[in-house]
Amino acid sequence: MAWKRVLITGAAGFLGSHLTDAVLAEGAEVIGVDNLCTGSLENLQHLKGNAKFTFQQHDICHPFDFGEVDYVLNFASPASPVDYMKLGPETLRVGSDGTVNALELAKKYNAGFLHASTSECYGDPEVHPQVETYWGNVNPIGPRSVYDEAKRFSEATIMAYQRYYGVRTSMVRIFNTYGPRLQPNDGRVISNLMMQALAGDDLTVYGDGAQTRSFCFQSDLVRGILALAKSGEPLPTNIGNPEEWTILECAKTVLDVTGSSSKIVYRPMPQDDPKQRKPDITKARSILGWEPKVNLREGLEMSMDYFKQRIAQAAAAK
Template identity: 70%
Template sequence: MRILITGVAGFLGSHLADALLADGNSVVGVDNLATGSLNNLKHLDNEVRFEFRELDICEAFDPGRVDYVFNFASPASPVDYSKLGVETLAVGSSGTRNALEVAKKYRAKFLHASTSECYGDPSVHPQTEDYWGNVNPIGPRSVYDEAKRFSEALTMAYHRYYHVDTRLVRIFNTYGPRLQKNDGRVISNFVVQALKGEDLTVYGEGDQTRSFCYVADEIEGILGLSRSDEHLPVNVGNPNEWTILDCAKTVLKVTGSKSKIVYRPLPQDDPMQRKPDISKAKRLFGWEPKIDLETGLQLSLEYFQTTIDEEAKVK
């Protein structure tokens, strides 16, 4: 197949490109590099089946005939979407619509990367796909949460009204090589702080929970959904629930760091619980994650250490 990936220079987009190329497909990837990095694609410089185009999908575009569209374009980290709030809303609305128009024009299948943030600070635990969420529509996180909720509605509208063959994946916290080291998410924050010998910053008491999925597992789940006939949202994440404090302690164990844990006030609208119910993914395409947090952290350390070392050379 000839496959379009929007947001291809991002963390997940670049790993997705690798997986689709490994399956024998050709990939045209687009990205405006607002948050993505060409370093994530450097290993594909000599891959003749990969084509990169720098463009903003908020403007109408046409990549030529494609068989599948994977829409992964969006700032995804708190650091990025707090700076690029309007741009985040735009890519969730205009950008998603333009990607859907490509799928509609070429009768291509379409998979949209949504998020567990659609559930907000959930009152249902663990979160199942039929839970509608508890989201502050005007809070500081709303530019991301509501962009993703709107893009889900838009994707379903194109499916219902234009018969586009769509899929929706709700991605839970994912980590691994190529994750931005300064993106404000838990794993990257803790690992970088630990490797630098800095204090690990825990917000609140550290009793809020998250579920962390290693990137190879996440991509496998996304591809499983892409091959299914399911049009309604599907959770893809690791159902093993960790408190933030236990996560910090595990990072210290894996890195061997002597860093201390310090506590800071809890940010506004920070969800207290996050755990996916993945029974739907298990039932539909037999997926569940295989890599535990400690193993995933060990697989990620070389990347983070290399990134830190390269930054130090520049300074």
């Protein structure tokens, strides 16, 4: 059944705004909700005048109801280390109170519900690649715990609403995603390296750069999220690119794509930084028929104009 009216929390964020575009492109009406704590109205500027899009500035940690909807996509949360370490209590609250309020709305209107969870639920994994049945290796009191545990609590809450109240829920465990609209100074690998390379600054690599990540371009992720939302799959599902890169390899690729002559410099590893991160996407392939199409080099090339614009904006503001 096609969606008629969808509510998206975190709609002014990187992923939330791309998801808003995709749902509108399918013909549904969208209510975008964001408190603009880390999101930006600039990400939604192109939707001004779109009769099918309504924006509500609201903190979902407080109850809300903007009318009947048939689906809720819950993407509200600080998501970068810079943001969630600065906004620790707020991150915990949006993962707890915010998730409950979003679930209550879905329950009230018998709407479907999909939650943006994270590969951080696996912590510094002792199982590689990470499969959904792995329970994780998370430090519950470390500096990253405000994000990790908020997302893990959200998953437990969602399962409770599914079991006790029959809410139709899905959960996507998102692995590193990048592309246009990614915050330029949010501390994530791609944004850091692209901004540094294009500005002619040294590229920062933590540790010896041997730690690994997998990088999924935003259009691939959004396609997987929509497929998962429509599948009715109730248990967590990994959506990410299983191509594994060391951080050092990623930095060298950024230098190559940008043509930058910047140097690579090494800094101490942050506490609890995962050594390996790679999704097992067997489940997504089998139940959704999904797999990524964009490789890292292609994605970096498609992101370059956006990061160049952000550097130009920063220079003009000085």
